[in-house]
Amino acid sequence: MRVREKGDRGVVQSVVLFLGVSVLSGALAAGLAIPFAGLAGFGTEKTAETLQDLPVELKTDPLAVKSKMVAADGSLIADLFEQNRIPVKLGQVAPIMRKAIVSIEDDRFYQHGALDAKGTLRALIRNQSDGGVSQGGSSITQQFVKLSLIEKARTEAEVKAATAETYQRKIAELRYAVAVEKQFSKDEILEKYLNLANFGDGAYGIEAASQHYFSVHASQLNLQQAAMLAGLVKNPTGYDPTNSPKRAKDRRDVVINRMKELNVVTAKQAADAIRTPVIDPKKLQKVPNGCASGRYPFYCEWVMSKLVDSKLFGKTKKDSEHYIKTAGLTIKTGLDPRIQAAAQASINKNAKPTDQAISAVTIVEPGTGIVKAMAQNRKYGGGKNETAYNYNTEKSYAGGYGGFQNGSTMKAFTIAAAIQKGFPTTHRINSPDTLDLSNARFPTCDGYTQAGDDYHPKNSTKGGGDLTMVQAAQHSTNTYFLQLSEQVGLCQIAKVAAALGMKDGQTGDPLQQVVSMTLGVGLVTPLMLSNAYATFAARGKYCVPVSVTAVLNSSGKPIGNFGPNCKQVIEAKVADGTTYVLNKVLEPGGTGAHLKFGPSDLAGKTGTINDNKAVWFSGYSSRLAAASVVADVHPTSRTLVGQTHDGSELSFSEVSGSGVAGPIWEDAMRGALKGLPTTHFTQPDDKTVRGDVKDIPSVVGLSPQDATTKLQEAGFTAQVAPGLVKSGEQAGTVAWTSPRQSDGAPEGSNITLYISDGTKGQQPPNTPITPGGPGKPKPNCPPWNPKYPNCGGR
Template structure:
């Protein structure tokens, strides 16, 4: 039934007449439930002016509807809401529920207009007889108006205006009610009211209330259930059965008897309903709200942080948060429940919540940046052995811990820089157990050379001597990579790291370019590192970490949101070379050999920071990349040795033996059942490098050697001190890179000066990689190792 007034002017005049008469009779205060004293001097003419000044249309805010975050298979990660509400059509509400709410709130609803004069008069008389406001007499339409104005209030001031006990508010509500009745039918208004009303205990709207209290739907509500819910709207807290079952029953029974009085139900129906239990506590459904209630709380908070950064949801984070919790959006994410289960199983297998050390791992898909999983050893919470810190993400995100120094996982970027500059994979550098880099200059992006006043780094593994890039990577030889980073310069390393998404996870500033950069620089997170290594697997295509894959509005239509964002950060040939080098790390003899599994190609790199305060393993196949870390996350940071992990005190801490098993178990379980994948083999040019011949300068004076190298297009530096050699004292003993290997054009060549000891360089220690024999240069007599022209060997041909 649709009720419309004949004309706005007639409506206003009718309302003014009623109000004017009420004022003159002294009854307005009671009729509209406000103090009579407030109307002193308020004339009929003024009332008419007030009504005329009011807007002609009620502008309502969209219904606050809960949003949800789902995994990539559609399973629920979390609900987000300010009000738990599920809008339904009136046809989806049981007829008995509609009758119950009308009976108790406005039994003449379908007979009157915006104002029920009869009901208002009844309320007036009741309030006058009691001497105070006992009954408001508001129609369902008026109640809907009030609820709408409250819902639209965005500030405390607006809320105060919407709820103030003043005649201005009552008159405004009445005018709005007139406008609503002109625009909508009675059934439409009732539908809006039932969807908007608060039914207590966090349930808003009839559908959410039915599900919450009775584990049913609005369409299936029974008489006793409908009566309980109809009674709740008057006092959602006081009549909430979970707060007071007795108060709820008493109110429900009032509704039932009122329905009987109105002949909506029979006496027997009322009596039978009164005898039923008010509710079954076992059927009460609590709807979890927010990330704290999620099965994946840390991942959920990371998703919400990404959403809050999206300008499509609000001008600022406060507006965005309100929108996200009220717009009924569906947020689709990259979380893969199978991969997440693998990550969690790995954490559980190798750590415990009460360990002194923490463990964390993130898995990312190469070529897309989709963050498939993240897990950590300490669960979400504020209790013992719980934390609100997410050890996988940067500090700029909600709860982000902000990372750890990444140790030798940084060497992968030095390898990439060397290959990019044209160094061959067999590029050899004499790599002793320790080297003196005190005040040795390293170039940076700013052109300023970086030095340490006292720096004598050493190797943590046994391998040393004349090593190739692959040899050094397999053994993670510090002295090799420090010298290689000097040859490449720090700027190419820093640039590649930046292009692959690495920055200081504490401050968001670029990674610091220091002499020791290749041995680790801080701070970096598992999300960042796994995404960077994923770029190697994707042949140089770096993709920003992505967790939000799509956002749908309440109607199921997409909202514009950042999608997969990738760029070719490295030439494919460079990435192929890195894959070849890091693949050897997981082959026999490499530090990651014990972590190899399956038949697919794998590559990776260990990382240990100074004093063993954190250890890493980062690695990948073509399908997944992951980074795991075990660290001390409690200030002041201490050596992991002696701390507990998996309930046991650690006697050693390493990337391969401590963080590596976390990586292996997660990757092995996540990749179970997937097809075999192989890396693309590097080209011959990548393997050989883009090098030009180096002039042979052994035995020359430093000025002559420098001049010859510079004329050939190379930069020259002289290593401090002298080395054992059979060359004359003060002359060049050898160069780095070696003459036989060549060097990229324009690269830096280091001259090592002989001490004239006439002794050969010490042999390589046992078990260290041996250099291959140089090619036969055709020396007369068939001697296979004739060097290039040299003063001591005049019969050798000159190059």
């Protein structure tokens, strides 16, 4: 007896399979599910169960379509996709393309049903004879089913099941194909297939592929282009012309020759097409994908992080990101390209990518919270002098660095808390250059916190003395604000700061209530600080920082509720009073005076932290608010002294908020406000500036007895200071008072009288002697006015 060889078994197997396929195709065409006892060895029972369990309709997911993120003016920030696809109707596909795909994949597509039994048998016998897979037998409908099932797969197991080389999977595919043929016309199936298919090199669907490889629309494809694309679907990677141009051309030519065999094109047309190059590299269009490839990668990453965390697009971050990148969304952001350009130009002018220190700035719109710009000196990337860190945002966002201690910019919240508690801007505190606060107890929300055994804080600027809140802010006098925070209470300051969105940029926890809180606490970000100061500009209305203004679905309809989210968190008069004080910082005598520009009112505050590890400037107009920082990002946190900034090493005398971070803020704001209408702040009421005070009658030049009588008649008490002071007033008469006449005082207050010795030369002890500063009397001063609180000097 002759032993049956392997080839004999293959032929028999093919015949048996053909009989099975023939029967199966008839059964499927009738929509039946029957057992096939005769197909021994092919999983008969399981096959029958598979057929019986399958639904009669193939449910497909919507096509994965790329989304886009756009700026406020509609310009593209980035394309976001898992599959670069642009769906089109079949009528938008060139007829030659339709003919090419049918010719090579299923030339009897319009003649047969879900299964081409003739073509399948031909392929099976050819494959068995060759001992491999040299010819496909799936119809276009079957291929569409398979691609749809793969597209729906979300897990490795689902992908494996959709691509398994088993007859059970093939039979299931056939049953679905029957359902598809009943549900859609041939043209509809072809349209769906062309939009779904992978055409290699990241291009999905015929329109994206046409634009990618040839820079034309699918409706403009010619013979050779259509043939190349039709050849790609069999092996999108192997026949990718960008990687394997020879294999791609050989495959393209196979398609052209098949079209010639089927009389779809003439011999001459085929020969002419075969002589052409497979692609023109100059026409190859790469579609950048994701934030890293976009115009503003740091801002884009921040937006994506917020969207993914919103839970609006999926239960998990993975689900959310998948939806965002496949749903054809239009994500509208608040980024203003003009203002972003101004911010980046300022960074480029005042810093270098090669600097050891980092520089960053964020610009926010008061009253909406819309983040208009984010810029920094390190570019996005993993190379030298590049980073994936966003130095403007909190650590909770993707790539967020998490901030730096904010130094004296924290004093703004102390000012607001004091005004909220009723302290006037004229509130005086004797503020020496060095203050002994050893073991001092400061009230907190939970009781008290205590300073160390040897705590002697110093002023970092000149201008100590018996200062008002305005004067102390102008000079950023540490000893004044430490005493003010003790009087106000740390709890009040912490509550104001929290209401304005201030928190630890690393952990998200509330800022710690420590003795030195007013000098800087925790780690905060330019985003956080600029938005907090924007609340003062918006007269106490706090807005959650807005990155996304709207999200539209593929049909242009809004999804979710985006845009401004604001509420009044401090009274308008408190915000106006704070702005009044911070405005003086940019006036003559203030630490930020040299940063003042333009006709619009400006307010702000400098900040320098311990050991000069970071310097800040945060400020605003009524229209925009910004915060800039220059800081060390070395893991061991080093001083900025000796580090390079703007290409040069910083000296000790150069490191300050106004001198290093200030110019970045100024140039960014100057550019951002250019061309916009002039704005002015709302002036605070008299009670906010002076407190609940009465006018003090003028007693300068009177005898102590007459002065005392006059003050008592006005509702005050009086006392005479010991000794005499140098003054131009007649000896023995009143030289000045404390509080000064221009400041006023609460009813019943005790007024101290300073008596002249009749000589000249000494100014009142409550006036800091600073050239051009707040203590310098102005000529021809009117009676007290909020605009001139120091007028007259007495």
